[in-house]
Amino acid sequence: xxxxxxFVGRDLIGVFHEASDGAVFEYADSSLRTPLSLSIPRGQPxxxxxxxxxxxxxxxxxxxxxQRWARERDLPSADVFSLAxxxxxxxxxxVSLSADPERGRREETPLIEATDDDIAARxxxxxxxxxxxxxxxxxxxxxxxGAQGKFSLVRIGDRWFWPTYDHPxxxxxxxxxxxxDLLEKLEALALDLARAVGIEAAIARTxxxxxxxxxxxxxxxxxxxxxxxxxEDVNQALGSPVDAKYSVTAPQVARLMALYGNERRFVxxxxxxxxxxxxxxxxxxYSLLLAGERAVLAPLYDAVPTILYPQYSSRYAMTVGRAxxxxxxxxxxxxxxxxxxxxxxxVVWDDALRITTAVADRLVDHFAAADxxxxxxxxxxxxxxxxxxxxx
Numbered sequence: 001x002x003x004x005x006x007f008v009g010r011d012l013i014g015v016f017h018e019a020s021d022g023a024v025f026e027y028a029d030s031s032l033r034t035p036l037s038l039s040i041p042r043g044q045p046x047x048x049x050x051x052x053x054x055x056x057x058x059x060x061x062x063x064x065x066x067q068r069w070a071r072e073r074d075l076p077s078a079d080v081f082s083l084a085x086x087x088x089x090x091x092x093x094x095v096s097l098s099a100d101p102e103r104g105r106r107e108e109t110p111l112i113e114a115t116d117d118d119i120a121a122r123x124x125x126x127x128x129x130x131x132x133x134x135x136x137x138x139x140x141x142x143x144x145x146g147a148q149g150k151f152s153l154v155r156i157g158d159r160w161f162w163p164t165y166d167h168p169x170x171x172x173x174x175x176x177x178x179x180x181d182l183l184e185k186l187e188a189l190a191l192d193l194a195r196a197v198g199i200e201a202a203i204a205r206t207x208x209x210x211x212x213x214x215x216x217x218x219x220x221x222x223x224x225x226x227x228x229x230x231x232e233d234v235n236q237a238l239g240s241p242v243d244a245k246y247s248v249t250a251p252q253v254a255r256l257m258a259l260y261g262n263e264r265r266f267v268x269x270x271x272x273x274x275x276x277x278x279x280x281x282x283x284x285x286y287s288l289l290l291a292g293e294r295a296v297l298a299p300l301y302d303a304v305p306t307i308l309y310p311q312y313s314s315r316y317a318m319t320v321g322r323a324x325x326x327x328x329x330x331x332x333x334x335x336x337x338x339x340x341x342x343x344x345x346x347v348v349w350d351d352a353l354r355i356t357t358a359v360a361d362r363l364v365d366h367f368a369a370a371d372x373x374x375x376x377x378x379x380x381x382x383x384x385x386x387x388x389x390x391x392x
Contacts, residue, residue: 070083
């Protein structure tokens with residue numbers, strides 16, 4: 001069986017031991033006081049399920065992307081342990097992964113600059129083939145979760161570089177999707193709207209390189225100096241595999257957040273997502289920042305008004321009480337959610353009412369900046385009316 005070593009900077013913090021039923025994570029004797037994951041507490045080896053599920057959630061969601069990654073590294077299979085070993089040096093959160101127990105002591109890998117031509121070519125390639133996440137010219141060892149094609153870069157001053165073990169990525173870039181027109185504009189505007197209604201959200205924008213447009217978002221799991229910080233998504237915190245992300249319920253998340261005094265932050269993010277018409281706000285689209293025994297809900301990210309894409313159901317990834325669709329949202333739905341979550345119904349309704357009202361009032365005018373056609377403008381206007389009806 002294989003071992004995979006986890007480092008924080010130059011310090012070895014533990015080892016994943018491959019097992020027949022997963023991977024057991026065992027902490028090393030280090031000065032680290034923050035757990036790797038809430039599902040892997042310090043002081044004892046993890047379960048095999050928690051270890052392999054933690055790694056699973058660091059990888060792309062789509063099977064075809066994982067299989068391509070395996071082919072591009074000549075791996076015998078696209079199993080989670082092999083992929084995490086090959087691509088784990090720059091992942092979400094604070095750790096770097098390597099099969100080399102001495103990796104933390106190796107000399108720095110020289111930085112390779114990503115020129116405007118390089119970035120434009122990467123964007124163009126992904127627009128044509130959204131399984132082509134990796135640029136073979138630089139052989140990066142990075143992994144990003146999610147389904148949409150993307151890549152990551154390091155911003156140093158006004159220059160861009162490909163990430164390395166020693167220089168983690170600071171930004172994630174998502175090219176326009178051929179299946180989802182205007183997605184890059186809508187996602188950036190959605191995060192702007194979140195901040196406008198009082199919710200902390202990741203900083204994002206649309207940019208272009210040599211006329212190749214792209215969505216660019218600053219990583220919330222990096223500090224202002226560009227260093228990695230402890231973070232994980234809710235799926236990891238619960239010890240769930242990637243394919244369970246739609247099975248996690250809002251009360252489950254609320255109860256987890258309440259353990260760390262973050263329940264109101266979650267309610268506000270949940271209220272924003274459902275008010276936005278985002279039916280894809282699953283467990284991997286909420287994250288935690290970890291510090292010692294504390295955990296804080298991370299800034300909002302990956303928020304899109306999916307109601308503007310009729311190929312997708314408007315059913316919420318996480319229901320609110322019994323409300324599964326925008327037209328079913330009401331005070332009683334929020335109070336039912338509060339009861340199931342063990343939260344104060346008056347406080348939950350007050351937060352949900354404030355966020356929903358603010359979104360409904362701004363929705364149409366705010367997304368006008370995306371140059372929506374008349375049909376989509378009517379969808380947003382109708383959605384705003386539905387939200388207001390639910391508030392009455």
